Amino acid sequence: MKEYLMGNGAIALGAMAAGVNLVAGYPGTPSSEIIETLSKYPHEGLHLEWSVNEKAALEVAAAAAYSGARAMVTMKQVGLNVASDPLMSLAYVGVKGGMVIVSADDPGPISSQTEQDTRRFADFCRIPVFDPATPEEAYVMIQDAFEYSEKYSTPVLFRPTTRVCHAYASIDVEDIYKPREYEGFVKDSKRWVIFPRLSYINHGNIEKRNVSIAEDLSSYGFNSVACPAAKKAIVASGVSYSYVKECLKGNTDVRLIRVATAFPFPESFMLEALKGADEVLCFEELSPYIEEQILKLSGRHKLAIEVRGKLDGEVPHNGELSVEIVAKILKEYLGEDIGLEQIDVSDSPGLPVRPPVLCAGCPHRGSFYAVKRAMQGKKAYFCGDIGCYTLGNAMPLDMVDTCLCMGAGITMAQGLDHVNEDATSFAFVGDSTFFASGITGVINAVYNEADMILCVLDNSTTAMTGHQPHPGTGKNMMGNIVDKVDIEKVLRGIGVKTVMTVDPLDLKKSVEAVKDCASLKGVKAIIFKSPCIAIAKPSGKCCVDSEKCINCKKCIREIGCPALAGTEKGVSIDMDLCTGCGLCEQICPVEAIRDLEGSRS
Amino acid sequence: MNKDILICGVGGQGTVLASKIIASAAMEEKKTVHSAETIGMAQRGGSVTSHVRIGESYSPLIPHGSADLLLAFEPGEAVRNIKYLKKDGVVIVNTVPTDPVGASSEDNSYDASVMTDYLLKKCKCIFVNSEEVCKEFGSSKFFNIVILGIATGADVLGVSFDTVQDQLTKRIPQKFLEINKKAFMKGYEIGSNAQI
Ligand code: SF4
Ligand code: SF4
Numbered sequence A: 001m002k003e004y005l006m007g008n009g010a011i012a013l014g015a016m017a018a019g020v021n022l023v024a025g026y027p028g029t030p031s032s033e034i035i036e037t038l039s040k041y042p043h044e045g046l047h048l049e050w051s052v053n054e055k056a057a058l059e060v061a062a063a064a065a066y067s068g069a070r071a072m073v074t075m076k077q078v079g080l081n082v083a084s085d086p087l088m089s090l091a092y093v094g095v096k097g098g099m100v101i102v103s104a105d106d107p108g109p110i111s112s113q114t115e116q117d118t119r120r121f122a123d124f125c126r127i128p129v130f131d132p133a134t135p136e137e138a139y140v141m142i143q144d145a146f147e148y149s150e151k152y153s154t155p156v157l158f159r160p161t162t163r164v165c166h167a168y169a170s171i172d173v174e175d176i177y178k179p180r181e182y183e184g185f186v187k188d189s190k191r192w193v194i195f196p197r198l199s200y201i202n203h204g205n206i207e208k209r210n211v212s213i214a215e216d217l218s219s220y221g222f223n224s225v226a227c228p229a230a231k232k233a234i235v236a237s238g239v240s241y242s243y244v245k246e247c248l249k250g251n252t253d254v255r256l257i258r259v260a261t262a263f264p265f266p267e268s269f270m271l272e273a274l275k276g277a278d279e280v281l282c283f284e285e286l287s288p289y290i291e292e293q294i295l296k297l298s299g300r301h302k303l304a305i306e307v308r309g310k311l312d313g314e315v316p317h318n319g320e321l322s323v324e325i326v327a328k329i330l331k332e333y334l335g336e337d338i339g340l341e342q343i344d345v346s347d348s349p350g351l352p353v354r355p356p357v358l359c360a361g362c363p364h365r366g367s368f369y370a371v372k373r374a375m376q377g378k379k380a381y382f383c384g385d386i387g388c389y390t391l392g393n394a395m396p397l398d399m400v401d402t403c404l405c406m407g408a409g410i411t412m413a414q415g416l417d418h419v420n421e422d423a424t425s426f427a428f429v430g431d432s433t434f435f436a437s438g439i440t441g442v443i444n445a446v447y448n449e450a451d452m453i454l455c456v457l458d459n460s461t462t463a464m465t466g467h468q469p470h471p472g473t474g475k476n477m478m479g480n481i482v483d484k485v486d487i488e489k490v491l492r493g494i495g496v497k498t499v500m501t502v503d504p505l506d507l508k509k510s511v512e513a514v515k516d517c518a519s520l521k522g523v524k525a526i527i528f529k530s531p532c533i534a535i536a537k538p539s540g541k542c543c544v545d546s547e548k549c550i551n552c553k554k555c556i557r558e559i560g561c562p563a564l565a566g567t568e569k570g571v572s573i574d575m576d577l578c579t580g581c582g583l584c585e586q587i588c589p590v591e592a593i594r595d596l597e598g599s600r601s
Numbered sequence B: 001m002n003k004d005i006l007i008c009g010v011g012g013q014g015t016v017l018a019s020k021i022i023a024s025a026a027m028e029e030k031k032t033v034h035s036a037e038t039i040g041m042a043q044r045g046g047s048v049t050s051h052v053r054i055g056e057s058y059s060p061l062i063p064h065g066s067a068d069l070l071l072a073f074e075p076g077e078a079v080r081n082i083k084y085l086k087k088d089g090v091v092i093v094n095t096v097p098t099d100p101v102g103a104s105s106e107d108n109s110y111d112a113s114v115m116t117d118y119l120l121k122k123c124k125c126i127f128v129n130s131e132e133v134c135k136e137f138g139s140s141k142f143f144n145i146v147i148l149g150i151a152t153g154a155d156v157l158g159v160s161f162d163t164v165q166d167q168l169t170k171r172i173p174q175k176f177l178e179i180n181k182k183a184f185m186k187g188y189e190i191g192s193n194a195q196i
Helices: A007-017 A033-040 A054-066 A077-082 A084-093 A118-125 A135-151 A196-218 A239-248 A267-274 A289-300 A323-334 A363-374 A388-393 A408-419 A431-447 A487-493 A507-518 A554-559 A583-587 B015-028 B075-084 B112-122 B130-137 B140-153 B161-171 B174-193
Strands: A002-006 A022-025 A047-050 A071-076 A099-104 A156-158 A167-172 A224-226 A232-236 A255-258 A279-283 A306-308 A380-383 A424-430 A452-458 A498-502 A523-529 A542-544 A564-567 A570-573 A593-595 B003-010 B033-037 B047-054 B067-072 B085-094 B124-128
Touching: A002 A007, A002 A033, A002 A135, A002 B015, A007 A033, A007 A099, A007 A135, A007 A167, A022 A033, A022 A054, A033 A047, A047 A054, A054 A071, A054 A077, A054 A084, A054 A099, A071 A077, A077 A084, A077 A099, A077 A118, A084 A118, A084 A196, A099 A135, A118 A156, A118 A289, A135 A156, A135 A167, A196 A267, A232 A239, A232 A289, A232 A323, A239 A255, A239 A279, A239 A323, A255 A267, A267 A289, A279 A289, A279 A323, A289 A306, A363 A388, A363 A424, A363 A452, A363 A507, A363 A523, A363 A554, A363 A583, A380 A408, A388 A424, A408 A424, A408 A431, A408 A452, A424 A431, A431 A452, A431 A487, A431 A523, A452 A487, A452 A507, A487 A498, A487 A523, A498 A507, A507 A523, A507 A583, A542 A570, A554 A564, A554 A583, A583 A593, B003 B015, B003 B075, B015 B033, B015 B047, B015 B140, B015 B161, B047 B075, B067 B075, B067 B140, B075 B085, B075 B112, B085 B112, B085 B140, B112 B124, B124 B130, B124 B140, B124 B174, B130 B140, B130 B174, B140 B161, B140 B174, B161 B174
Parallel strands: A022 A047, A022 A071, A071 A099, A099 A156, A232 A255, A232 A279, A279 A306, A380 A424, A424 A452, A452 A523, A498 A523, B003 B067, B067 B085, B085 B124
Antiparallel strands: A002 A167, A167 B033, A224 A255, A542 A593, A564 A570, B003 B047, B033 B047
């Protein structure tokens, strides 16, 4: 049947066509829709889970693959850092059933902390990597990835980028999901228990094997060359290949080489593809990986070829590529104009800047504001974390002083505390992040006697990545209702003596809780509990009594809710946006804001 | 024939549904379609775009200077994105601005007429006031369907009235279908009478 699928959907259904038996992952833009798609199609016989983090997901999947089952793990690129501990070792041990690790890169970066390149990770772990350029390719290539994984008994990386993950195409997919049959786990401690001796032997074998894989991949269909006689060559990979094709529409006098498998580098393919070329220009996002491989190759084989790309400064190192960037560089390279005629926008008027903000009615706004109010005039540091609540950094809240990686806020608050005695350290962490990598940090604080206040912003979902369930929500991806892991009990269990739970939309109580905690020594925790407004039904609407409003704009200045707008006559509330959270009501000094009559059920 | 359509607005305005309807309508007419969406942080009130490409194409994003049609849910966003438009392309734009959220509204609000004047200088435009046209439906949330109606009425969408209407029936829950169809018809009339 034909389906209109996002690249991530294509990966999901491609894996199903490959009969995948187990899929685990942790949400992260741009990878989250893979598991979400799987859950929407009939998948009886498939074990599907959001794991607590990427390391857990990879280990769960590895053991399934040891058992001969086909397993897939999904994450964003920084998730691979978390999963790198098991992955490095797994690369030595290998697998039995096919195992594919999807790590979605995010050039730009558009929704990430780093511009790291998963292809480098593949090289680092010495395992193959596949790099699709379109959703259509992703559907086919993910199936190939399983084949290669099984053929060489190695985990395989699959690296789409944001523009492939979030592009849609119409794809012919298998109608029925048939899970693979597999043998089950067979004990063999010489194979499945990693020891220095095993790693030594396997290291040698892996390097030999990679030479064979490189040979094998040299005839892989997605490594291709067009117009092989031309003197000028272009090499492209991933979505950059699509950009180059868009630019070259109709132009056939340039040699276009596409590399879909950066590691193990398909050397014989490339040697053949470059034969007779004088120059080669490389288009790839993130790192100059292929460019470096070609340089190595030309050194070893003494090729008389000029290699151009990022390393000579022609192609930018940072940010994503685009048709426009590629067209500009190609114009220089080919000496012909390939761009499109454009409207002149050099005289464009100044445009409003629109940084992302917390939704109207988002409970995080109340949590941040309560802490801000309680600590007014006192020295305090606010360590943020990864999630919607990173947006607490925006004005007027301005409540995020540091943000590094998942779970880091909790531990960084401790570091700040140990060397800045005169200030109170706060850590803000979301519920999903708390489960993913927050708990160990809290244990560290208790054990090492930090003075800090942990604020768990518990909105009962993983909001930023599209509202996935987690251990605290009582639902899992098998569609089952399960026991909720109770954050308050967890905190008490690991030794936090002061734990308070408050409603962040109750400003007075929240401020009091913060003040109480700030007067105590040791590790204290406040759980600000209120559901994400994007999934909860709004409680009603608020409105401004224009007779009473003195137009001081305190509500706007203090909390910056997007539903509040200033007019000459006074503040007004956008009824389409307001959720009736009531926070502004509690801030107005003249009680001009009230519930809209009849809006509360 | 190839047709590139860029939809732009501010996170939360319903641009994604509009792009899905266009894409599936084009597929219904047996055309090749590709599209791409903004997903992630920007959905929280930032600038968002959807790119719909009907016909053979390679890049998931529309190249600058290639869009036949720009559906702009916000005047400032229209200006931000006209670089995508072809020289003889058409812009259908909502004239009601969405002020960026900020500390105090005075220094952040902007004059929508500066934007609309600029657009008028640069390309063929159809202006609509979302608040006025949506008044009878009780919420500006129906603007995404109205704008599809306008594009269909002005015959610049590249898909027919019937296919778009079929898609509404397929994609919109029964409960809201009637009102959405009205919104579509309202747009269709505006589009049919528009001079471009
Ligand atoms: S009640 Fe006030 S703060 Fe809450 S969503 Fe409505 S306008 Fe925003
Ligand atoms: S999606 Fe939920 S958590 Fe994220 S900003 Fe909106 S209300 Fe807040």
